[in-house]
Amino acid sequence: xxxxxEDFDELDPETTARWRRFGTWxxxxxxxxxxxxxxxxxxxxxxxxxxxxPELEQPMGIVHGGAIAxxxxxxxxxxxxxxxxxxxxxxxxxxxxxxxxxxRSEDAVAHGWVVRRGKRIVFCEAEARGANSAxxxxxxxxxxxxxx
Numbered sequence: 001x002x003x004x005x006e007d008f009d010e011l012d013p014e015t016t017a018r019w020r021r022f023g024t025w026x027x028x029x030x031x032x033x034x035x036x037x038x039x040x041x042x043x044x045x046x047x048x049x050x051x052x053x054p055e056l057e058q059p060m061g062i063v064h065g066g067a068i069a070x071x072x073x074x075x076x077x078x079x080x081x082x083x084x085x086x087x088x089x090x091x092x093x094x095x096x097x098x099x100x101x102x103x104r105s106e107d108a109v110a111h112g113w114v115v116r117r118g119k120r121i122v123f124c125e126a127e128a129r130g131a132n133s134a135x136x137x138x139x140x141x142x143x144x145x146x147x148x
Contacts (some may be wrong), residue, residue: 001110002127008042011082016041017084031074033123034067038078044114046078051107060094063103065138068128072097074141075112076124080144083117090122094143100136107131112142121144 010016019041023031034056040047050056050071058064073095080090112126118141124142 003045003113005040005042005045005047008045008113011041011043015082019046019082021141022074022078030070034070034072036074041078041082043082044079044117045126046075046082046112048075048078048109048110048112049107050128052103052105061104063108065097065099068103068108068138069095069097069101069140071110071128072112072126072138073110073142075110075126075128076114076142076144077112079112079114079124080122080146083096084146089147090144091147092142093121093145095140096142097138099138101130103128103130103137106133108137122146 020038020063022038023036035051037049040048057069073092108128109131110126110128114122114124116123122144126140127138
């Protein structure tokens with residue numbers, strides 16, 4: 001179940017602006033190649049969109065599971081990073097995904113949130129849904145390592 005937006009504190013304007021720019025770097029990195037767009041970021045929470053493009057489909061006409069996995073992995077990055085200075089590095093340690101439904105010809109919207117934050121490990125959850133249909137596409141449990 002996706003938590004309510006009101007459960008997460010708003011960020012200061014500078015941090016919000018920094019994470020809203022995620023995916024819009026000068027150089028093309030993988031998240032921008034896939035087309036990810038941050039729509040909302042709060043302390044420990046992010047909502048991100050992956051606009052539909054035919055290039056994201058596999059031959060059966062549905063969005064490739066790897067693209068959905070990318071969205072689920074990336075949506076927690078601003079949620080995690082919202083608590084740290086820009087110099088803090090963190091990376092995925094574990095990603096477990098359950099696919100619930102195929103995504104066809106529509107944007108995917110993912111919600112990602114921090115469940116528990118330790119000194120060096122952060123536990124998160126994420127869920128992707130069809131932007132128009134609102135059907136659940138996939139859910140993920142993620143673990144990230146934070147470098148001091």
